[in-house]
Amino acid sequence: xxxxxxxxxxxxxxxxxxxxxxxxxxxxxxxxxxxxxxxxxxxxxxxxxxxxxxxxxxxxxxxxxxxxxxxxxxxxxxxxxxxxxxxxxxxxxxxxxxxxxxxxxxxxxxxxxxxxxxxxxxxxxxxxxxxxxxxxxxxxxxxxxxxxxxxxxxxxxxxxxxxxxxxxxxxxxxxxxxxxxxxxxxxxxxxxxxxxxxxxxxxxxxxxxxxxxxxxxxxxxxxxxxxxxxxxxxxxxxxxxxxxxxxxxxxxxxxxxxxxxxxxxxxxxxxxxxxxxxxxxxxxxxxxxxxxxxxxxxxxxxxxxxxxxxxxxxxxxxxxxxxxxx
Amino acid sequence: xxxxxxxxxxxxxxxxxxxxxxxxxxxxxxxxxxxxxxxxxxxxxxxxxxxxxxxxxxxxxxxxxxxxxxxxxxxxxxxxxxxxxxxxxxxxxxxxxxxxxxxxxxxxxxxxxxxxxxxxxxxxxxxxxxxxxxxxxxxxxxxxxxxxxxxxxxxxxxxxxxxxxxxxxxxxxxxxxxxxxxxxxxxxxxxxxxxxxxxxxxxxxxxxxxxxxxxxxxxxxxxxxxxxxxxxxxxxxxxxxxxxxxxxxxxxxxxxxxxxxxxxxxxxxxxxxxxxxxxxxxxxxxxxxxxxxxxxxxxxxxxxxxxxxxxxxxxxxxxxxxxxxxxxxxxxxxxxxx
Numbered sequence: 035x036x037x038x039x040x041x042x043x044x045x046x047x048x049x050x051x052x053x054x055x056x057x058x059x060x061x062x063x064x065x066x067x068x069x070x071x072x073x074x075x076x077x078x079x080x081x082x083x084x085x086x087x088x089x090x091x092x093x094x095x096x097x098x099x100x101x102x103x104x105x106x107x108x109x110x111x112x113x114x115x116x117x118x119x120x121x122x123x124x125x126x127x128x129x130x131x132x133x134x135x136x137x138x139x140x141x142x143x144x145x146x147x148x149x150x151x152x153x154x155x156x157x158x159x160x161x162x163x164x165x166x167x168x169x170x171x172x173x174x175x176x177x178x179x180x181x182x183x184x185x186x187x188x189x190x191x192x193x194x195x196x197x198x199x200x201x202x203x204x205x206x207x208x209x210x211x212x213x214x215x216x217x218x219x220x221x222x223x224x225x226x227x228x229x230x231x232x233x234x235x236x237x238x239x240x241x242x243x244x245x246x247x248x249x250x251x252x253x254x255x256x257x258x259x260x261x262x263x264x265x266x267x268x269x270x271x272x273x274x275x276x277x278x279x280x281x282x283x284x285x286x287x288x289x290x291x292x293x294x295x296x297x298x299x300x301x302x303x304x305x306x307x308x309x310x311x312x313x314x315x316x317x318x319x320x321x322x323x324x325x326x327x328x329x330x331x332x333x334x335x336x337x338x339x340x341x342x343x344x345x346x347x348x349x350x351x352x353x354x355x356x357x358x359x360x
Numbered sequence: 361x362x363x364x365x366x367x368x369x370x371x372x373x374x375x376x377x378x379x380x381x382x383x384x385x386x387x388x389x390x391x392x393x394x395x396x397x398x399x400x401x402x403x404x405x406x407x408x409x410x411x412x413x414x415x416x417x418x419x420x421x422x423x424x425x426x427x428x429x430x431x432x433x434x435x436x437x438x439x440x441x442x443x444x445x446x447x448x449x450x451x452x453x454x455x456x457x458x459x460x461x462x463x464x465x466x467x468x469x470x471x472x473x474x475x476x477x478x479x480x481x482x483x484x485x486x487x488x489x490x491x492x493x494x495x496x497x498x499x500x501x502x503x504x505x506x507x508x509x510x511x512x513x514x515x516x517x518x519x520x521x522x523x524x525x526x527x528x529x530x531x532x533x534x535x536x537x538x539x540x541x542x543x544x545x546x547x548x549x550x551x552x553x554x555x556x557x558x559x560x561x562x563x564x565x566x567x568x569x570x571x572x573x574x575x576x577x578x579x580x581x582x583x584x585x586x587x588x589x590x591x592x593x594x595x596x597x598x599x600x601x602x603x604x605x606x607x608x609x610x611x612x613x614x615x616x617x618x619x620x621x622x623x624x625x626x627x628x629x630x631x632x633x634x635x636x637x638x639x640x641x642x643x644x645x646x647x648x649x650x651x652x653x654x655x656x657x658x659x660x661x662x663x664x665x666x667x668x669x670x671x672x673x674x675x676x677x678x679x680x681x682x683x684x685x686x687x688x689x690x691x692x693x694x695x696x697x698x
Contacts, residue, residue, distance in 0.1 A: 151690045152697050157643065160630060161689065164682030171675035280509055293503050325520035332513030335506065336496060343502030 052289045052305035055338075059309050063316035070319055071312075078198060084311035085200035086190060086262045087281065088304060091289075092211055093255035094282035095303040099215070100248040101228035101295025102148065102155035107256040108278030109166035110140045114260030115270040116170050118186075119179045126186040133264075134257050140166055141253020145246035170272055180269040190266025200262050204304070207255075212300040224248060228295030284335050285310055287342065399691060400639050400655045407662045415669045423665065425547065431661035432554040433609045434631055435654065439554075439561050440605030441632040442653040446565070447598040448578040448645025449497065452508040453489060454606035454632060456515035458625025461485040461607035462614030463519050465535075466528045475534040479611055486607025487600055489515055494599030498592050512629070519622040528620045539615025550612045557605070561650035574598060578645025634685055635660055659684075 063071045070076065090107050097104040114133040121129035140162055147158035181187070192199040215221035223244050226234040235241050264270050288306035291298025310331070317327045411418035437454055444451050465482035473481065493511050497504040530536055543552045565571035573594045576584040584591045606625070613624050633643075639656025641648025663684055667677045 147686065147690070152693045153686075153689050154643065157637065157689050158686070160634070161682050161686035164630075164685065165679050168676060168678030168680075168682055171678055172673070175675060280513075283506065283509075287506070293506070325517045328513050328520070329517035332510045332517065335513070336510035339502045339506045339510065340496060340500040343500045347501050 052302040052309065055288055056305045056309040056312070059312050059316070063312060063319070067316060067319045071316055074196060076315065076319070078193075078196060080308075080311055080315045081201045082190075082198040082266070083315070084308050085198060085204035086259060086266055087278075087285075087307050087311070088204035088259070089207060089255040089262070090259035090278055091282045091285040091303050091307045092207065092300055093252040093259075094279075095286040095289065095291050095298050095300060096211070096215075096224070096255075097155070097248050097252045098286055098291040098293065098295065099228050099298045100224045100245055101231060102245065102248065103283075103293065104144065104159050104249065104252045104256075105156065105279050106140060106144060106159040106163040106166060107252065107282050108275035109163040109170070110137055110253055110256040110275075111260040111263065111278055112270070112272065112275030113140075113166050113170040113173075114257035115264040115267075115274055116174055116179060116260075116272070118261045118264040119181045119268075119270045120173065122181055122183050122186065126183045129186070130261055133261050134254060137253040137255075137257020137260070138250060139253070140256075141250040142246075144253065145249035148249060149242035149245050174272055176272050178269060178271040181264065187265055187268050190262045190264070191268075200266070203262070207258075208300050208304050215300060220244070220247065225296055228297070230296070280335075281307075281310065284331075284338070288338055292342070398640065398652075398655075399688065399695070400652065400659055403638075403688065404655055404659050404662065407659065407666060411662065411666050411669070414666075418665070418669060423669075425551075427658075427661045427665045428551045428554075429548045430664065431657045432548065432550040433612055434628065434635060434660070435554045435657040436550075436557060436609045436612070437606050437625075437628050438632040438635040438653050438657050439557055439650055440602035442636045442639075442641050442648055442650060443561065443565065443574065444598045444602040445633070445636050445641050445643065446578050446645060446648045447574045447595050448581075449504040449595060449598060450508060450633070451493060451599065451602045451606070452505060452629045453493060453512040453515055454602065454609075455625040455627070455629040456512045456519065456622075457486060457489050457603055457606040458610035458613065458628055459620075459622045460489075460515045460519040460522075461610035462624060463522055463528065463620045463622065465611050465614055466530055466620050467522065469531045469535065470528065475532050475538075478532065478535060479538075482611040482614075483604055483607050485610075486604035488603075489607075490600030490603030491596075493603065494596035497599065498595050516622065523620060523622065525622075530614065530618050535615050536618050537615075539612055539617070550616075553608070553612070558650050558654045565650055570594065570597065575646050578642075578647075580646075631660070638685065638688055 090111050093107050094104055114137050117136055118129050118133040121132045124132075144155075144159055144162055147153045147162070148155050151158070153161075188199060189203070190200050194202060215224065223234065223239045226237070226239060227241050227244055231241055260275075263274065285306035286298060286303050287293075288309060289298060289302030289304070291303065313331070313334070314327065317330065322330070408418075417423050437458070441451060441454065461482040464485045465478040468478040468481035489511060492514075493504070493508055496502065496507045496511070500507075538549055540548075542548050565574060573584060573589045573591075576587070576589060577591050577594045581591045584594075606628070609628070610625060614620055617624075635656040636648065636653050637643060637656070638659050639648070639652035639654070641652060641656075660681070663681065664677065667680055672680065
């Protein structure tokens, strides 16, 4: 019975590495910082920071589940942030709508390039990333913009009691997207397409329409992150979003997604970005210099990716052995 | 350029016409195939014609040499990236290896090494990171894109730690000559290095066992293994070669500016892949070549030069470059799935 329990615990843990990683980082930081990490003010800070990045991580997760990759998430997010600040002359609602519409536009173009023009997602989104950055540079002439509407700062900077508004938004979004991915035909089809596109097509799923929707959702969610970020900072610069593809991919992979598609979950991705957010905050609290922080993050990414690959190889080997038994 | 449909013209004289038409359509089909195979060359020709028509300055030797000078560093990185892409791998760490190699070269000079010593030190940085990339990607079988994104951050962290975020200046005058001087007073050294490297790599890829095994590895690693090739060693060597060319580019950039910048290589990761893909190297391994990449790099260089000559604002040039890139990959995709 005990062996069975251990085995079950192991299975559970290996199925949810994001939870283990997040818990380990949480425990380590609590011990290492001598409780400063656990103060309400700091936790609120972490929650806010994580929530701003959450939509863009969900965006990458959805595309990864469908078997694609989106390198344009950072550029989309940054340009949306710039537009949300730049269009404030027309009022906050219009500015927000313009930013979100831009995200939908980028998503639609990515979807078109992948499904109609049949360009692989890596290359297609690399191209749109370049164009989106160009639009941003042209629009701003590389000058930072700052906002003028106070009510706009509520979305990223406001609070419900001790809970930051963006955290509530991110949680609601996570719940909604999880339900869609788990319990609707659209969501199940996305997993099916990512798992085996050919089989999904033969099973009668309209692969192109679903891929298009995945990229559309990715563009929209990236822009949403941009709007929240602009609201939080009440300004926007062209430097925003440079590291976002790396961050979003890391968080999604920690959360159980795979570059091969067909795997991943919104909950895991949320834990992934939470782990990375806590880590960054904790390293700041510990006074670790920027260069070492970058190195630590890089080492974690390499570890996660390497272990994921080794585990996949291991499973493949075992399957092969089973298959060769006469 | 739309692919021309071969042989469907109605002919008046039946007996003779059909024979000559068949011959003509065969020739036309060959032409279409050649265009398909070398879409970057056609694009380069179009750009050069547009440049010659729209600007008096474009075709002057000085401007053409300028274009070569401007693309030579990217070209050196792209050549290494091509070798790696052919073996079905990526290297995103070139961006920071470029910066780090320059920093190491300058640190070597500050420590008293001369021209050769500092260049060797810079190149050794490339060997080190190439070996790290190769080890991580080959030993774990993990996705090279993400592994090298990680090592890219490591290299950046190392350059921050080594310089304490300060700018360091070169001390060897001969070193600066490498970046600013001209071979026989005509062509910049970086251009000479770029051209020589392209020729050597073209020979290596087309005519040596290592080169051929790169293609086999990229096309089908299992087949390569079964035919007795050491797939792992080939990939490992390709990673080292790519990092060393990036380090070489970093050394040249530092020699040009006379000072170090940790972010000198930002953008070279994607740009080197874009140049390779424009030239016709496949992202899925097994297709491509050094001379193709030279054409791809020249397309980017001529486009850049045209945008400047036509007074397109610098911030909008990125849009044009992205659109041209998308147009080329779209055309490529149209020809592959007609």
